[in-house]
Amino acid sequence: MKQILLPNDSALLQHRFTFGVATAAFQIEGAAALREPCIWDTFCAEPGRIRDGSDGLVACDHFHRWRDDLALIASLGVDAYRFSIAWGRVIRADGSVNAEGIAFYLALLDELQTRNIKAYVTLYHWDLPQYLQDKGGWLNRETAYRFAEYADIVSRAFGDRVYSYATLNEPFCSAYLGYEAGIHAPGVQNRQAGRQAAHHLLLAHGLAMPILRRNCPQALTGIVLNFSPCFAATTSAADQQAAWLADQYHNHWYLQPLLEGCYPDLTGHLASTDLPQMLAGDLDIIAQPLDFLGVNYYTRTVFTARDDGWFSDVKPSQPPLTDMGWEIYPQGLTEILVQLQQRYTLPPIYITENGAAMVDTLQEGSINDVARLEYYQQHLLATDAAIRAGVDVRGYFAWSLLDNFEWAEGYAKRFGIVYVDYHTQQRTVKASGLALQQLWSNRNKKA
Ligand code: FCB
Numbered sequence: 001m002k003q004i005l006l007p008n009d010s011a012l013l014q015h016r017f018t019f020g021v022a023t024a025a026f027q028i029e030g031a032a033a034l035r036e037p038c039i040w041d042t043f044c045a046e047p048g049r050i051r052d053g054s055d056g057l058v059a060c061d062h063f064h065r066w067r068d069d070l071a072l073i074a075s076l077g078v079d080a081y082r083f084s085i086a087w088g089r090v091i092r093a094d095g096s097v098n099a100e101g102i103a104f105y106l107a108l109l110d111e112l113q114t115r116n117i118k119a120y121v122t123l124y125h126w127d128l129p130q131y132l133q134d135k136g137g138w139l140n141r142e143t144a145y146r147f148a149e150y151a152d153i154v155s156r157a158f159g160d161r162v163y164s165y166a167t168l169n170e171p172f173c174s175a176y177l178g179y180e181a182g183i184h185a186p187g188v189q190n191r192q193a194g195r196q197a198a199h200h201l202l203l204a205h206g207l208a209m210p211i212l213r214r215n216c217p218q219a220l221t222g223i224v225l226n227f228s229p230c231f232a233a234t235t236s237a238a239d240q241q242a243a244w245l246a247d248q249y250h251n252h253w254y255l256q257p258l259l260e261g262c263y264p265d266l267t268g269h270l271a272s273t274d275l276p277q278m279l280a281g282d283l284d285i286i287a288q289p290l291d292f293l294g295v296n297y298y299t300r301t302v303f304t305a306r307d308d309g310w311f312s313d314v315k316p317s318q319p320p321l322t323d324m325g326w327e328i329y330p331q332g333l334t335e336i337l338v339q340l341q342q343r344y345t346l347p348p349i350y351i352t353e354n355g356a357a358m359v360d361t362l363q364e365g366s367i368n369d370v371a372r373l374e375y376y377q378q379h380l381l382a383t384d385a386a387i388r389a390g391v392d393v394r395g396y397f398a399w400s401l402l403d404n405f406e407w408a409e410g411y412a413k414r415f416g417i418v419y420v421d422y423h424t425q426q427r428t429v430k431a432s433g434l435a436l437q438q439l440w441s442n443r444n445k446k447a
Pocket residue numbers: 024027169170173226296353399406407415
């Protein structure tokens with residue numbers, strides 16, 4: 001069997017480095033009738049939004065199968081499990097707490113504790129309750145305050161069971177894909193809306209941080225952002241400028257306010273009418289000290305200049321590509337980490353997501369996903385290289401534990417290191433999962 005190998009002296013093999021697997025509530029839980037509807041339920045119900053016309057009503061049925069899933073996670077030899085809380089499973093439309101929802105997560109957290117697996121909890125992985133969207137969603141400043149209340153309720157209830165809290169997962173996707181490009185829920189297409197949603201998401205983060213710290217002083221508290229290093233399609237000045245602008249607009253727009261309390265200055269590029277409206281003091285609220293920054297990395301992006309001075313991305317056509325059509329570009333992970341390290345004073349970093357969708361075939365009960373296995377091999381080496389270059393990377397989470405609902409792509413794209421048969425809900429660990437299991441388990445023995 002093919003293995004994943006790291007140099008003997010790699011920091012990734014040290015006992016203090018954290019390895020884990022990641023999931024998100026809407027993508028795996030199902031049991032939709034036992035929670036409030038969220039913006040993704042609404043979006044899925046709109047014709048043409050999801051490539052295969054599917055939804056999250058059942059997904060991987062993790063809500064009912066969580067005990068078996070945790071046994072599976074434990075069998076992989078991980079240190080940690082990153083998962084998200086469905087807001088609408090714990091807070092009802094009338095503001096009351098859903099005790100059954102809280103009980104579900106408490107049981108999961110207790111089982112993780114029993115199995116000595118650290119819980120990395122994400123509070124918001126895109127599933128805004130529809131009752132808040134009905135009041136404007138992330139375009140309504142009030143949503144940020146509702147998020148802070150939700151964070152308060154959850155963190156009080158969970159007590160010391162949580163090792164790490166991330167407020168938000170990839171606010172870029174919530175804001176840009178959801179409110180600006182319109183390809184994610186709630187499907188709004190408007191530049192100012194995208195900027196406004198981003199601001200309210202960051203405000204929500206900033207309001208929740210001190211609450212989490214107060215309620216759970218022992219937990220590591222931070223945020224998860226996605227990064228894609230931005231390249232110019234050609235050496236022309238216009239394309240170079242386009243890549244710079246895209247980098248400011250997609251990457252730094254989120255990190256700079258968090259770490260430095262200001263947005264990138266895009267005067268001359270972004271109309272003042274597209275800037276977010278904010279109140280005095282908002283940026284101070286946003287720029288809370290972070291215990292960690294979660295970095296999600298999948299690929300790089302290449303940009304060209306548009307005639308109107310804006311940028312557009314060039315879809316990669318050359319292999320190697322994943323089943324998402326994303327270029328496999330492992331050195332981009334090293335590059336973005338080193339770039340960020342040079343540009344900012346960074347908190348400790350966790351790679352909170354990395355992985356690949358590939359076409360999987362189940363043959364005689366096994367999945368020989370060599371391409372995914374190699375993707376992990378290359379990106380673990382890229383992580384190792386970043387650490388050797390001086391970046392303080394403390395952990396790495398594979399996306400994803402299970403094949404699951406891949407948002408606008410539905411169930412057609414499989415990111416799991418474990419295969420899911422959606423008819424029987426049977427789970428089968430893929431070759432990539434077995435290789436990671438071997439890496440993680442051997443390391444544990446050495447520690
Ligand atoms: C990230 C999301 C995650 C998953 C991967 C493939 O942007 O955080 O839920 O869909 O992409």
